[in-house]
Amino acid sequence: MSLLELKNVTKCFGGIVAVKDLSFSLNDGEIVGLIGPNGAGKTTVFNLITGVYKVTEGIILFEGKDINKCDPVSIVRGGIARTFQNIRLFNKLSVMENIKTVLFREANYNFTQVLMKTPKVVKMERHLTERSMEYLKVVGLEQYANFRADSLPYGLQRKLEIARALALKPKLLLLDEPAAGMNPEESLALVDLIRYIKEQYNLTIILIEHHMDVVMELCPRIIVINFGELLIDGSKEKVQSDERVLKAYLGEEYANVAGN
Numbered sequence: 554m555s556l557l558e559l560k561n562v563t564k565c566f567g568g569i570v571a572v573k574d575l576s577f578s579l580n581d582g583e584i585v586g587l588i589g590p591n592g593a594g595k596t597t598v599f600n601l602i603t604g605v606y607k608v609t610e611g612i613i614l615f616e617g618k619d620i621n622k623c624d625p626v627s628i629v630r631g632g633i634a635r636t637f638q639n640i641r642l643f644n645k646l647s648v649m650e651n652i653k654t655v656l657f658r659e660a661n662y663n664f665t666q667v668l669m670k671t672p673k674v675v676k677m678e679r680h681l682t683e684r685s686m687e688y689l690k691v692v693g694l695e696q697y698a699n700f701r702a703d704s705l706p707y708g709l710q711r712k713l714e715i716a717r718a719l720a721l722k723p724k725l726l727l728l729d730e731p732a733a734g735m736n737p738e739e740s741l742a743l744v745d746l747i748r749y750i751k752e753q754y755n756l757t758i759i760l761i762e763h764h765m766d767v768v769m770e771l772c773p774r775i776i777v778i779n780f781g782e783l784l785i786d787g788s789k790e791k792v793q794s795d796e797r798v799l800k801a802y803l804g805e806e807y808a809n810v811a812g813n
């Protein structure tokens with residue numbers, strides 16, 4: 554059974570067909586790139602998988618269960634986490650507090666206990682701090698734990714989003730342009746980080762990215778969409794040598810670099 558399956562999914566916004574009759578599935582443990590030109594429908598696909606939008610037609614199955622009617626919170630609880638193209642952190646909170654906001658859902662104390670600062674609360678607080686620090690260490694942000702989230706450069710904010718998504722303990726992680734705003738050196742480090750978290754947390758990952766070097770490094774399989782429709786779903790070698798993809802998405806320049 555596939556971990557995730559989209560069956561003939563269509564999403565319309567009024568007269569705009571953002572996603573059209575799209576079908577693909579992800580197997581457990583895969584890392585797959587989702588690429589296509591601006592406006593192709595990639596983020597809409599993520600918004601459909603995470604319940605932000607409801608499909609107009611079609612079905613989305615996660616672990617064999619239809620998640621079309623689930624709200625975003627239940628979908629997160631079910632094991633799907635994401636990062637956003639436009640970073641969505643709690644800017645005024647510290648880096649560590651951004652992780653704690655996720656971990657608090659595990660805390661089993663009430664408001665009065667918090668006000669009284671009971672031993673149970675103090676113990677749980679310490680535990681959450683340690684856990685938050687573990688996630689920050691994974692992405693290399695431990696030294697920024699007490700910085701305000703919006704004081705970090707973009708590249709580090711993206712890593713914080715990844716750490717926060719990991720704290721949700723997902724099975725499936727959706728990364729929306731994680732390398733946006735990063736220089737080549739940072740992108741390379743990001744590739745290593747994504748590989749590491751995939752293995753460490755046993756994740757299945759689908760990745761939207763315009764940095765083709767990142768996609769080619771990370772993803773043995775790539776799904777290309779254009780005008781909301783599937784153009785090609787195959788190995789990176791197949792995608793790299795597909796003429797339509799080369800011309801439309803990767804450009805002649807990349808084709809030459811790739812030696813095709």
Ligand SMILES: Nc1ncnc2c1ncn2[C@@H]1O[C@H](COP(=O)(O)OP(=O)(O)OP(=O)(O)O)[C@@H](O)[C@H]1O
Binds near residue numbers: 570591592
């Ligand atoms: N909430 C919305 N209301 C109306 N139209 C929308 C909405 N969300 C997306 N669209 C439209 O759907 C199409 C697909 O947009 P989407 O953001 O999914 O593309 P994308 O492939 O992620 O683009 P990019 O690479 O630029 O982020 C676009 O024409 C967009 O304008």
